[in-house]
Amino acid sequence: MGVVSLGCVKNRVDTEEMLGNLKAAGWQATPNPQDATVLVVNTCGFIEPAKQESINTILELARYKKTGSCRALCVTGCLAQRYGDTLFQEMPEIDVLVGINQYDRLPSILNQALEGDRVLNTHRRRQEIRAPRALTTPPFSAYVRIGDGCDNRCSYCAIPLIRGGHVSRTKDDVLSEMRSLAQKGVKEQILVAQDTTRFGMERGESLAELLDEAANIEGIDWLRVLYLYPDETDCALLDTMAGHKNICRYLDLPLQHASERVLQKMNRRGKMNNIKRLLRYAKDKGFCLRTTFIVGFPGETEEDFEELLAFTREMAFDRMGAFAYSREEDTPAAKMPHQVPEKVKQRRLDTLMRLQQEISLKNNQRRVGSTQKALIVGKQGDTYLCRTAFEAPDADGHVLVTAKRPLKLGDFIYIRITKADVYDLEAEEIKGESV
Numbered sequence: 001m002g003v004v005s006l007g008c009v010k011n012r013v014d015t016e017e018m019l020g021n022l023k024a025a026g027w028q029a030t031p032n033p034q035d036a037t038v039l040v041v042n043t044c045g046f047i048e049p050a051k052q053e054s055i056n057t058i059l060e061l062a063r064y065k066k067t068g069s070c071r072a073l074c075v076t077g078c079l080a081q082r083y084g085d086t087l088f089q090e091m092p093e094i095d096v097l098v099g100i101n102q103y104d105r106l107p108s109i110l111n112q113a114l115e116g117d118r119v120l121n122t123h124r125r126r127q128e129i130r131a132p133r134a135l136t137t138p139p140f141s142a143y144v145r146i147g148d149g150c151d152n153r154c155s156y157c158a159i160p161l162i163r164g165g166h167v168s169r170t171k172d173d174v175l176s177e178m179r180s181l182a183q184k185g186v187k188e189q190i191l192v193a194q195d196t197t198r199f200g201m202e203r204g205e206s207l208a209e210l211l212d213e214a215a216n217i218e219g220i221d222w223l224r225v226l227y228l229y230p231d232e233t234d235c236a237l238l239d240t241m242a243g244h245k246n247i248c249r250y251l252d253l254p255l256q257h258a259s260e261r262v263l264q265k266m267n268r269r270g271k272m273n274n275i276k277r278l279l280r281y282a283k284d285k286g287f288c289l290r291t292t293f294i295v296g297f298p299g300e301t302e303e304d305f306e307e308l309l310a311f312t313r314e315m316a317f318d319r320m321g322a323f324a325y326s327r328e329e330d331t332p333a334a335k336m337p338h339q340v341p342e343k344v345k346q347r348r349l350d351t352l353m354r355l356q357q358e359i360s361l362k363n364n365q366r367r368v369g370s371t372q373k374a375l376i377v378g379k380q381g382d383t384y385l386c387r388t389a390f391e392a393p394d395a396d397g398h399v400l401v402t403a404k405r406p407l408k409l410g411d412f413i414y415i416r417i418t419k420a421d422v423y424d425l426e427a428e429e430i431k432g433e434s435v
Contacts, residue, residue, distance in 0.1 A: 001110075002036030002364040004061065005136065006054055007044025009226075009394060011077060012136060013145045015042045018076070018103045019134035022139035026045055026109035029134070033061060034068040038110050045079035047326035054079045056066040062093035072096060074270055076103070078162045084122035100163065101125050124164065132180070138377060140410035142186045146174050147193035148208065152229065154256070155267040156297065156325060159194055166198050171205045175213055187410065188375060189214070189357060191391070192224040195262030208240040215244035220254060221412065222375065224392060226252040231270035235281050242285050248389040251282045258311035260305040265336070272311075279315055288390040290319035295352055296345030297325045298336035301334050301380035305348050305382040312355055318363050319396055320356045324349045357422045371430065374399055374415045376407050386415065386427070397423035402431070 001022060005015035018040070021028060030036050039061045043054035054077070064070040074096035081085065081099040087096045095113045098106065099122030101217075109119050135142055146365075147168040150159050178189055193199065199207040207225070215223055223246055230253055235267075241247045253275075256264050260272055279289060293308065312320070324345035327334045367390075377393070378385035384401040391397060401415055407429070419426035 001038045001040060002033045002061075003040045003042065004033075004057055005042045006057060006179060007042070007046065007050060007078065009143050009152050009190075010145060010148070010194070011042055011044060011189060013133070013192070014077065014100065014103065015142050016133035016136055018042070018246070019136070020132050021104055022107055022110075023134055025108075025212060026106065033064050033070070036064070037069055037112070038072045038074060039064060039070050040106075041078065043075060043077035043079035045077070046158065047323070047328065049326070051079055053155065058091065058093065065093070070258050072110060072136070074098070074106075074110060074113070076100070076106075076174075081122055082158065084120060085159045088120045095119070096362070098211050099124070121396075130242050135186075137393070138372040138410065139185055140375070141188040141190070141265050141377070143190045144178055144181070145169070145193060146199050146207075147333075150194040151198065152195060153267055153270075155265065155327065155336075156294065158328045158331055161330060163194065166193075166195060166202075168198070168200050168202060168205070170203070171200060171210050171213070174210060175217070178214055178220065179217055182217050185410075187219065187412075188219055188222040188224070188393075192226065192227060195229045195232075196225050197229045197237075198226050207385050208237050211240055211244070211247060222249045222389065223245055224250055226392065228253050230255060230268075230278070233278060237277065238278075238282055238285055239286065242287075248291065249287040250284065250389060250392060251279075251287045252290045252392070254278075256292065256294050257297065257300075257308060258303070259300070259307045262300055262304050265292075265299055266297060266333070268396050276315070280281055288318045289315065290321075290392070290395070291317050291354065292321040292323070294323055294325050295348040296340040298333055298340065299338040300325075305351075309352065310354060312352065312359070316359050316363065317356070318360070318390065319392075320360075321354075321395070322349055322352050323355070357361060361420065361422045364422070364425055367417045367425065368420050369417060371416050372427075374401065374413055374427070376401075376409050376411050376413065377408075378409065390413075395426070397421075399425045399427050401427045401429055 031367045043055050071273050073093040075094050076098045080097050084097050096119045101124050102121050111258040112119055137282045149163040154287050345352040372388045374386035376384050376386050384407050386399045413429050414431045415427040416430050417427045
């Protein structure tokens with residue numbers, strides 16, 4: 001089998017669970033699609049560019065049914081869940097189309113396909129995932145999903161239509177997986193969900209309690225948490241994070257906008273004055289600040305956009321992701337009046353990102369001369385790629401490190417920052433030994 005995983009890191013965890021089930025059933029993975037008997041595409045259906053990438057990947061892999069060993073093409077993931085009937089009808093290249101709740105049944109479904117059946121199944125059900133995940137990350141780093149689905153109902157977002165409402169894993173279940181990963185040498189563990197701050201609320205548990213206990217697991221040197229919701233993140237949670245040396249002081253808080261008028265239309269909770277106080281508190285505690293913004297939301301005026309720019313200057317985020325609004329069918333925002341023209345969206349996106357590049361460079365330049373702990377994650381020629389607590393995987397840049405001795409991937413070292421660019425930094429190893 002060959003597997004292509006598209007989209008977010010939550011999708012990556014789905015892919016790893018899928019691979020674990022298939023390997024437990026006797027399937028072997030190959031990185032070469034030419035050699036695969038079965039090819040699987042785990043699609044993304046979040047915004048229009050992601051949908052198009054998924055369609056293109058399906059068509060690209062379908063060619064191996066003629067030029068390679070492929071006997072069955074399987075499509076799954078968010079795009080399959082949302083548009084399953086249409087895709088199955090309009091793309092005869094697809095032999096198997098399953099939704100996001102069928103991964104435990106995939107081994108038997110693929111066998112059906114190899115016997116000549118064409119299978120469509122996007123029914124929602126609770127899965128029985130028993131096999132351990134087959135990690136697709138480096139062996140020293142892994143994502144840990146603590147919940148799935150979302151209850152926030154942002155007016156632009158199709159995730160609740162695809163994934164349903166929020167469901168947390170139990171704290172004991174999460175901690176058990178984290179201990180198992182740590183015993184296998186996974187030093188960096190990253191907690192993810194559509195909304196991590198909602199963890200455990202349905203059963204009287206909390207993210208702060210989970211972090212408190214997870215930080216005490218032997219073998220976890222770095223613990224991160226991503227995708228926090230603004231009005232559910234408070235100073236007490238930040239205090240919990242700051243109270244453990246192995247929890248990275250990295251605050252990932254997708255805000256989406258800074259105009260309260262736009263936020264109200266987005267159906268986003270939280271008041272900007274409270275958010276500003278929280279961000280200042282996090283800065284004073286030494287946190288790296290990361291956020292995400294959407295420009296060109298229906299009805300966004302030049303005044304709203306200027307408010308976003310002013311807020312960006314004021315907060316000086318260390319990291320920012322920004323996107324032009326994508327009109328997603330069946331969402332409330334898609335039916336709103338005053339849709340912003342594409343040219344205006346792109347102009348605003350370019351303006352915001354130019355501003356953020358200036359801010360990012362200044363923030364990085366302030367780090368020059370500092371000494372930091374870094375994780376070695378790769379190598380390019382004689383240069384090692386590293387990340388500090390301020391660089392999350394798959395989202396941020398790297399620190400490019402020169403060393404006078406061979407270094408081992410997955411080790412921690414101490415470095416001194418020597419040069420800064422917009423996204424990456426340069427550094428040299430100090431002390432000459434791994435941490």
